[in-house]
Amino acid sequence: MKPKIFIDGEHGTTGLQIRARMADRTDLELLSIPEAERRNAAMREDLLNSADIAILCLPDDASREAVAMVAGNNRVRIIDTSTAHRVAPDWAYGFAEMDRIQPQKIRDARHVANPGCYPTGAIGVVRPLRQAGILPDGYPVTVNAVSGYTGGGKQMIAQIEDEKNPDHISAPHFLYGLTLKHKHVPEMKMHGLLERAPVFSPSVGKFPQGMIVQVPLYLEELAPGATLESIHAALVEHYAGQSIVEVVPLEESAKLNRIDATELAGKDTMKLFVFGTSGGTHVNLVALLDNLGKGASGAAVQNMDLMLSA
Ligand SMILES: NC(=O)C1=CN([C@@H]2O[C@H](COP(=O)(O)OP(=O)(O)OC[C@H]3O[C@@H](n4cnc5c(N)ncnc54)[C@H](OP(=O)(O)O)[C@@H]3O)[C@@H](O)[C@H]2O)C=CC1
Ligand SMILES: CC(=O)N[C@@H](CCC(=O)OP(=O)(O)O)C(=O)O
Missing domain, CATH: 3.30.360.10 (Dihydrodipicolinate Reductase; domain 2)
Known part of the structure; x- marks a missing residue:
């Protein structure tokens, strides 16, 4: 089965660019929310919990809310592009080249904070x-x-x-x-x-x-x-x-x-x-x-x- 990816905030600047980079990927299943529903919390919660990896392209507060929406879910992994979790000790910092061991830390992580x-x-x-x-x-x-x-x-x-x-x-x-x-x-x-x-x-x-x-x-x-x-x-x-x-x-x-x-x-x-x-x-x-x-x-x-x- 193809991994399911949901970009929360897919219609914003960062989200659109991530979508563009995935346009030709046949190895992924992209879960998508219609633009008019982008702030529909129930729909987002459902999609977040259906994903294998959720990529958050939201302001900091909305990112924290999204993480709370999957609190009881042991499967979904998260990449947060906001500032919310970049110095949190239990999140891997997503800068793979900063250290020899960083790619492995990212590979193993449930939660990855994308750098600013x-x-x-x-x-x-x-x-x-x-x-x-x-x-x-x-x-x-x-x-x-x-x-x-x-x-x-x-x-x-x-x-x-x-x-x-x-x-x-x-x-x-x-x-x-x-x-x-x-x-x-x-x-x-x-x-x-x-x-x-x-x-x-x-x-x-x-x-x-x-x-x-x-x-x-x-x-x-x-x-x-x-x-x-x-x-x-x-x-x-x-x-x-x-x-x-x-x-x-x-x-x-x-x-x-x-x-x-x-x-x-x-x-x-x-x-x-x-x-x-x-x-x-x-x-x-x-x-x-x-x-x-x-x-x-x-x-x-x-x-x-x-x-x-x-
Ligand atoms: N732009 C950049 O160069 C970089 C941005 N980032 C980070 O990425 C994240 C996204 O930034 P960026 O793409 O630039 O921002 P944008 O404002 O371009 O996009 C944010 C998207 O999130 C949506 N959104 C806002 N609040 C909520 C909410 N409560 N629930 C659901 N959707 C919501 C917005 O919808 P609406 O249109 O309704 O507001 C919009 O579609 C931020 O945390 C930013 O700091 C990180 C590195 C670089
Ligand atoms: C030009 C401009 O306004 N830049 C943003 C940072 C962009 C970025 O890296 O985003 P994060 O919010 O995810 O850290 C700022 O200074 O707030």
């Missing part, structure tokens, strides 16, 4: 350096980022694309999260293995999909002997043997004059760069991804496939 888009980039560059002993305890990490506007879901898409929207945003690029209490900070800290919460400054650009996440570092504050080359080598070693996260060779990144935030739009991969000058005093770690690809829907499908391969 910005944390995928930030954890992607920071965690390998913590594990290699290059980034010391207590280092004050900063994370600066720009996202495509689909990261804000249906509401932000309407605010940016519809000039008649009462809350129309005309700025080509804006900063937000100005209180420095963005909901992604706890997962960056926990899964980035950081002692101190990073200063996180996100922004949005007037393009639908794509993302740049930057973590600049002072070499003199890192473990003795840390260089542009040793940091790059640590990332290369960490990501060896998988095909989703590419560590761009130093010779290649040295030739670049600019990075286009939309380069990976529509793709489910992530590129990591180490910028700086050999023998210099600073490096800038940069992650490039699609907020809806490896940052959301692509990762959700990757996690689903891992769970189905258990």
Whole structure:
């Protein structure tokens, strides 16, 4: 029998992209709710309890409600794309490349929390350096980022694309999260293995999909002997043997004059760069991804496939 998959929130931004990625899959049975019934709690409860894997593409509160709806069900497994369970100890964090044992943890899990888009980039560059002993305890990490506007879901898409929207945003690029209490900070800290919460400054650009996440570092504050080359080598070693996260060779990144935030739009991969000058005093770690690809829907499908391969 084919595994039954239900995407709760299938008509939203993340849900639609997951559906699109499953359009040609003949190995799955997709359970679907009509768009007009998307908030029909009884129908959702029924579908959630009929699924082998439920993928939640809902706001945090609705995700918690959905999890409660399957509380008595020992069969259904859950992938939650919201922020609700990303630092919960009994949920597996769905970033398969962050650790050698993570794919197995995801395969075995009943509950998988899909990472946030910005944390995928930030954890992607920071965690390998913590594990290699290059980034010391207590280092004050900063994370600066720009996202495509689909990261804000249906509401932000309407605010940016519809000039008649009462809350129309005309700025080509804006900063937000100005209180420095963005909901992604706890997962960056926990899964980035950081002692101190990073200063996180996100922004949005007037393009639908794509993302740049930057973590600049002072070499003199890192473990003795840390260089542009040793940091790059640590990332290369960490990501060896998988095909989703590419560590761009130093010779290649040295030739670049600019990075286009939309380069990976529509793709489910992530590129990591180490910028700086050999023998210099600073490096800038940069992650490039699609907020809806490896940052959301692509990762959700990757996690689903891992769970189905258990
Ligand atoms: N967009 C992105 O880049 C990313 C998003 N995420 C996360 O994915 C989740 C979904 O986000 P996104 O797709 O962007 O959001 P959208 O607003 O685009 O879609 C959310 C969907 O959920 C529906 N919904 C809202 N409340 C309920 C409810 N109580 N019961 C049933 N359905 C409900 C909405 O219906 P309605 O139209 O009626 O509001 C809509 O169809 C969020 O938790 C978000 O944080 C994660 C990573 C990246
Ligand atoms: C541009 C924009 O608004 N982005 C979203 C994050 C998108 C994402 O990763 O979603 P989660 O809500 O699942 O964490 C934000 O900052 O809230």
